[in-house]
Amino acid sequence: MQPHKPSQVEPAVDTHSANLHNADTSSVLARYIEQFIDAWERHAEQAPVLSQFLPANDGGLRRLILVELIKVDLEYRWLHRDQPKRLSEYLHDHPELQSQAIPPDLIYEEFHIRRQCGLEIDPEEYLTDFPEHADSLRQLLGLKDEYQSTLVTRPKTSVTLDAIEAGETIDDFDLVLPLGRGAFARVFLARQKSMQRLVAVKISADHGTEPQTLAQLDHDYIVRVFDQRQVEADVLRLLYMQYLPGGTLESVVERVQQTPEDQRTGQILLDAIDATLEKRGEIRPSDSSIRQQLAEMSWTDTVAWLGSRLAAALDYAHRRQVLHRDIKPANVLLTAEGVPKLGDFNISFSEQVSGTTAAAYFGGSMAYMSPEQIEACLPGTGRTPDELDGRSDIYALGVMLWELLTGARPFDDNVNAGWANAMETMLQTRHRGVPPEVIARLPRDCPAALRRVLLRCLEPDREHRWSDGGILHQQFELCLDAHARELVDPPPESWRLRLRAYAVPVVVALNLIPNAISAIFNYQYNRRQIVEQLQDATQKFDLIQGIINGVAFPLGIALVGWLAWRSVRGLRVLARTGSCPPDDVPAIRRDVLRLGGRTAMICLAEWIIAGIAYPISIHLAAGSMPPSAYLHFIGSLVICGLVATAYPFFGVTSYAVRSVYPAMLQSCPGGPADVRELKRLDQRLSRYLVVAASVPLMAISGLSLVRPAGNVDGHLQLLEQAVCLGGIVGFGLAYHFYRQLQGDLAALLRIVAPRHRDASIEAGVFG
Template sequence: METLADTGTALAVTALGTDGAAATGADAALGVIDAGTRIDDFDLLTLLGRGAFARVFLARQRSMQRLVAVKISHNHGNEPQTLAHLDHDHIVRVFDQRLIEDDRLKLVYMQYVPGGTVLGVLRQVHKTPPELRSGQLLLDAIDAELADRGAIRPSDSRIRSDIARMSWPEAIAWLGRRLADALDYAARRGVLHRDIKPANVLLTAEGSPKLADFNISFDEHVRDAHPLRYFGGSLAYMSPEQLAAAHPDRLASAADLDTRSDLYALGVMLWELLTGRRPFETTDADLDPGTDGLPEAIDRQLEIRSRPIERRFLADLPADCPAALRRVLLSCLAPDPADRPERGRELAAQFELCLDERARNLVDPPKNSWQYRLAPWTLLITTIAGLVGNFGAVMYNKNHNGRLVEPALTAQQHASLEKLGLFFDWPFYPLLFALLLYLCRRAIWIPRGLRHGKRYDAETLARARTDTLTVGDRAALVGFTGWVLAGISFVTGLLVVGDLPATMLLHLLMTLVVCGAISVSYPFFLTTYWYVHCQYPTLLRHGRGDLTAEDAQRLQALGKRATVYLGIAAAVPMIAVLTGVSFLNPGQLPLIVGSMRWLCIFAVAAFVIAYWLFRKLEDDLRALQRVVATGV
């Protein structure tokens, strides 16, 4: 193993009096370092990567007898000291640094990650037809890199098995979840990356990503005409605000950037991984414009990235891409930073949602789903749910009570009773329906407004979420109240026009309570399932970041109430039988046998449907609780 002194090349360069000349000397010193050289405590084994201002080697650290990655670069900034404080599963661990060659070069040694970079995965994407891409592609790219370096392919593990089963969009979301979490960890410690790109994301043998090469050191006083010399970053992945900061003629600066700039770059990289190309047009001249052409190249990219993503790039998304992932990536790529996720943990939670099939299909239903197609018809569905639930009660009341009352009334008394009923029914039921619509107004109209592009403040969205989870209760309360009032008016009418015995009147009143129980249980499940499955997720999709622990508690409370309503639905046949024969003499029982039989058949069938909706509702509530827990 040769030392630097053995190479016969003097790396020390005489100071020439200007920063630009010093940089040229550092370039010359860096240019002669290659694999097979020993520097300080490190034997450089093989070149892992190179850039304009740095080289990275796999090296053996003699004193510790371990493999490390060694980055040798120009000596400026305090990057290693800052990064040494970052200890995260998805950030490459920096151990220490050394200064070499009269302090012109900096040697930073760090954790060695053997699985290559995302750039290798991207090459594999380009070689694989879209329909054949899956999580296995990620593992194949890693295994190919391990084979090239003579490393042993790891045995199967739970992580690798999980990745292999993923679709390609799910694998992208899996990577994004971890990288967004790493960016959030760094941002909370005052560190931005500023150079997210495929070559700066390393992969472990298990497939886990690790961020490397944080470009946190920059000096605006470096005397060099090329801003990227001191600012860093890659034009192909820069956010609009970072492009403006890199422009030599604009007032923006690196101090204007925050973590949303890194999230934009992450979105570009993940989009490229998902589709095989970036979400906007870039040419070789844009990516490597040279010093003279840099302002024009940045201006072109600023113009392109100030517009929404064009349809031709949206068409690149694979057919199996969940709507949730499409929305999340487009939010990262919003030209205005205010429209992007504010923090990395918020974005990480959204990527986590993309990995939960039931939850993501609730919040972002596929366009071919019935949930998506029927969403505009919520008012009609609410009306039908109420009518269907009460139809059985109306039929039971007509057949059961009608058979008992008609023989006991004269034709004149029956006509008077019908007139009295019309007097109460026509204004009464429309008023109840109007009351129900008023109580449910936020649950109906605010999700509709959101789907049409309207915006609401956080308080309005919070009230709409609360109302949406109580629509079923309100429908049940209005229906039960209607039957109680109808029972009172019916019995009062009988007292006015006829002279039925008190036992008959009491029996009729109790059977109307049964009708009220029917109107409580069945409409509850029909309306609640619809609003939980279709309306509430719309509110979550547009109200992310405003969710609280109270939202989770309301979802849990609804689950408990649903159990009570299911008990009521199960008890309807038993209550109907007990009340149906009460206070009747033996001669009257044959009159109500048919109605009791049909009620029991209807109640059993309705309970089966209610139970099926109850189980579906349970699954939805659990999925929505996971969404709320992530803060999406």
């Protein structure tokens, strides 16, 4: 029920309408009144708290709006809801009314509303209570026998909209079927006669900037607005747009609530759409690859799929300085194929439309509002509407997707303390974050990645939320990639998760073990093959070996440890702050991806130096050596150098790619620099695989060729056989890591540079 249509006759005395000569002020005032009427209409049992609908400033506009809202409140309380309230109570609740003389037309309003309720009211009562207005009240109360509303500005189309029915023709449109309605608008399926096409027509009061706002937006996941028309005789605006026959996500939420958790799949989305299609007499699409894909999806993947597309839509709008401010299931329309499209920018705000201010469009749906948006609606919080940014839309999207996933919103907004504390209670609830018991009710098959992404959308502090829709789109794409999400959000029992905290010792160990094995082989082989053949050289060889290893190993460990610490320092920042410094992100992740190659080069460099130092030191200590001895040194050191290069590379790179690097993608999504580094690393894998393959070949051919004729030392033969066998096993491991890393790098590339699906096949444009 709407209040009756106001008369166009001005009251005899109007002490405050002079403030409304400015058209923008009138538009703002109309919006406040519409929102208050909407609150009365939506809540049949409890009266909305009037103070919650006042602007935060203390200027004249606030008092003006207060007076007009009291008139609406009086009408609903006395005439429609049997919750009467006297003017004296309003004066007590709002002391600011007493700062100036109370407007006589407000007194006039209460007088006649009480009379309409059948009460016998003596006008002298008001002359006694308000003697300062005696002359004005005599004129007002005795002027007319018929009541004339004194509301300065009210929705002039409320009665007109109620009278519009399907089958009528308005302007260029034959209205076919009602599609929906709100407090201040109705939407019809219509046939545009001039274009002979089906469109959706939104009929509303002729104010606001929705057409100008939507005219800026041309995106596959935003409802396409064609144009607008004014019907000046009825002060109506017709906004005609792309017709989407699949209904809204509101019907999908209802179906989720009716379906047991273990039976929820992507088919729920299709069933809701098909029910709407049948109701509207539409035909379900056949041979749709998108519908087939959705039917085979789990419900968690379906929610991530919807979230990815809506995040891309928000990113597009936000980059054009357009905020939506009212993300909710009813404002997400669906094509017959199931593709979501963000619509109803009725309270959106764009900095590019002249003559608008954020304060004029601060509304929204309370249940989906971010904490800062609720604060902007509350007086005394210090928050103003123009402080809101795209992160407020991201919060609302998170609430909506949580509701879509579970069938219930993440916050319990059933306030039992009455409307007076409703908004404050909601604000406190959101500042506490999502309760653990609510998180525990997420579906059992909900991936850790989707849980993390949604919880970050719902961070109370907007500084900790996703910074923009593009990053959020990337994260939802990650949730849809089973391989990638398992890398970035491994299960709690995974070694990759447990070893993240021990990066330096892990990297040192992965380099130390193959180098220690190589050093042992090198010592044993050269001692038996060369040194024992030289007179009095054994003791000197042991001394030289001790000196070289005593210097090389501590130095190598220090260099590798420093590189590891430097490369994974981003993890420490991430653990401490929850985010990475933006300027450091590319360099930090580049160091992680290059860590395996850099540590391998350190090991190779040390073996090259050793390859030079050993023969020179032996030559100086024991005199000249036969040429075969030098060949033995060179052959054994080459094999050891290959082992020390290839195996640490694959071990450290696997640890970096599978454990460290994905952790950094949780808060710091990738970019072009990551794409370049991942592709370069993929190319290096092949080269190091060749190095690993050469170890057994060198062991078989190289060592046997340099062995002196007739040498049948069983111990040496055993060493050579061990090297050959170890080289073959090592190559098998290297090849395993190679194939595994190829798959990991491909998955990581998909999420650091997601290719936007060609959405033309998803557009689902009808008409």
